Amino acid sequence: DTGVSQDPRHKITKRGQNVTFRCDPISEHNRLYWYRQTLGQGPEFLTYFQNEAQLEKSRLLSDRFSAERPKGSFSTLEIQRTEQGDSAMYLCASSLKGQANTEAFFGQGTRLTVV
């Protein structure tokens, strides 16, 4: 399978704990995106990488959130001191460098539940 892979698929954590999610993009894709989708809403943009450089971050990404993409391959999204409001589906997508109409391919997401 050469699609976008996310791990874990589900995560339940207690409030105040730290969690880390991983995304493996399609191998030749140099662009990687993180989105967050809460229940009943569409996905919202969080951050964007081109290769290893994080080029844009949404205001939604508070100081408790950090994303990395070492060596321009896989990416991790860490949430520190989780809050109940962080409960959501976290989606990763990747694309080839190109215009803004270039297709982004999405993973199946990591569903986070903070109890």
Next chain:
Amino acid sequence: GNSVTQMEGPVTLSEEAFLTINCTYTATGYPSLFWYVQYPGEGLQLLLKATKADDKGSNKGFEATYRKETTSFHLEKGSVQVSDSAVYFCALSDLNTGFQKLVFGTGTRLLVSP
């Protein structure tokens, strides 16, 4: 800022019925427009797209036309199947950003019964 508005669901139809899911947008400039579909338990998949005014995107019997004058991109299908049951998201991408930054609508759930 940029935004997308979709009709609320669920939309409930019988098999072979005609489908329309309305989508309107607000954007500066001339965005690209997309429909994504999310089947149960799966990730988002691109269904179709249109990159300029009057373009028609089509795939798997679904169609949508980029209407600049009404800022709309309504999704249509002439005859739905049970397997089309899913959540459909309208989205736009602002070319000025230089990358694929998508702004999504809230999604419309489609339920097709036999």
